[in-house]
Amino acid sequence: MNLSSRHEPARRLGVGILGAGPVTQAIHLPALARLRNILEVRHIMDVDESVAESVAARVGAAASNSLDALLADPRVDIVAICSPHQFHAEQVIAACKAGKKAVLCEKPFAMNAEEAARISAVSAETGVPIVVGAMHTFDPGWLAAEQAWGDFPEQVHTIRSSIVLPPNARFEDFATEIITRPAAAQPDYSDIEVIKDMLRGGIMGLAIHDLPLVRRFTPDFDQIEVLQARHVRPFGYVVSLRTPSRTIELRAAMNDTWKPEWSFEAFSDDEALRIDFTPSYVQAGSAVATFTRGTVTTSFGPYDHNGYEGEWRELAALAAGAKQPPSAKTLIDDLTFALDIAEATAARADADHAAREGASA
Template sequence: MTRLRVGLIGLGEVAQVMHLPALRRLQDRFEVTGLHDISPSVLARIAARWNVAATYASAEDLVAAPDVDAVLVLSPDQHHHGHVAAALVAGKHVLVEKPAALTRNDVADLAARADAAGRVVMVGYMRRYAPAFLAARDRLADLGPITHADLRDYMCEGPWFHRQTTDVIYPAGDIPKEASAASRALRSAMMREICGADASPALLLGYELLTGVASHSISAMRDLFGMPARVAAAHVSAGGNHLVAALDYGDFSVTYQYLVDNLARFDGGFDVYTDTKRLSLAFPTPYVRNLPMTVEIQSVTEAGNETTLLGPFYKDAFVAELEAFHAAVTGGGPVLSSLTDSIDDFRIFEEIVARLRGA
């Protein structure tokens, strides 16, 4: 099997807890040949922990390395566009963590660049590659006419989980202040481009969470049902930490909610309803690996009520995602979460923002 030589840009929690363990699990397909992080202390300690010899002071140096075939862009969201673009100029394939960028225009720009370069770029919506999700999607047509669907992400942030299971390495106060200030300014400019120069803190946080945790569910929703006709309504509260949106699919509606707080739980997933059936899937926290996922299908007939369970599925979604990335690069396999596909996520985000602004 062809081994892809990969370099990682960004070595934060997602790299340490999810991607590096998944890459080690797939050593027959991947070899980590380069690392970059803006924190020298994180870069040195992660290189030592994972036995990676080559470290780079800049993302540009990493993507130019001749022994890097593909790049995992795991940097802060505001840098995704720049890092993916640099990798494409260098002729590399890319797996970029969601979101692909922070604006629709930037995602569209990257899609055009990827097409021109003839390189694979996959957006890291790992839920869409999870075996349990694929099993649920395959059963959807058997349900009959859909009457409603609920999607949700109720969660506390990752440290509550990974501090009990993983020793995450954080910067030792060595990120240059000028770089941090420039990064914050770039993020603010990108978000205000969508939300407006006068956007409230709640709206800005709402957009941050839409492009963050909510993007998994919005992308999965499109995979299951296609694009909605419109966003019928949206409301943000709790300073931006809670959002609810109603999406119009013509014959049925979909509601989506996220809630981010400090309760120790992760409740993400969806329920799809017909008149007599319900299909449900819950996603566990990604910060604990190989937790089981089960698809539940409830059916009611005159004879009674029946529940069918598919699974449990223990395969890690990040492993499944990387397997699909490898297949796409080495064998022309399908990319479920392409840049072109992701443009539609941003159309929905923009419409939700418009509803939140009262348009």
């Protein structure tokens, strides 16, 4: 099964990247280097001009500290938005209005449903397709399983996302020489507001990679209830959820583990799917999907590229007009699903904390 050669454009398309932090340096630039036959980094913007210049020098691109300068660069066909979350919506809208061919926005692409609706309207008005960087939905292992599972999603009753990783910095340093990264603060674990923010951050920064997969198996996703929400130190979560027809478990821990593991599982009475993803910063090919129906087990993968490279291939095809853009409704539903879980998780933690405080009073 060759998933790597579909819809490749005839000429190289220019890429401009907003934000030159660790994700750009350790994930996107290595992925784009493997796709230099179809994509070329031509402009890198960062508010710290020295960082922009240093990162741009690695790939022979122009550098600036101005959004307007990047958007005005006629050599840029595709804009990748890798800036802090709060700037995403306005930058996506600006890129669409600048007449670019496609936009990649790191997750989340908006901070609320109102911003998402504005983005959808501008994308429809300008005809500029938008891809959200939930890389697992572009992984060839996931896509191969999706093509083979038939009516399995309708039969599923239990879904589980499990993530065990070392801190991002370890993988970043393995992948490249990071020029700069934000300083880490020591959280106050006794403050419930800190814990709630960390749980929200875990859902919107880590679980969000798998939540579009979860939603694929959750038809009643708009009726979600959080049964348990627990913060795992130093960074992680255990969240149990249910809908009228599904049980969902989200688990993550980032610590000093030596062996990373990232898996997604779904179960019905007679079938089971397990997907083992490679860690985000490891350029080691695709996930491996294992689908079991009765006594028969079928495996898919590994293929020669991961979901990050897959999303760039998708962007190139969209920019070249070789594929239809994703549904705006799908993007908005994925976002609201994640936001609802993040807020319900924080509310559950708050209620449990208040109950403990009341019991000890």
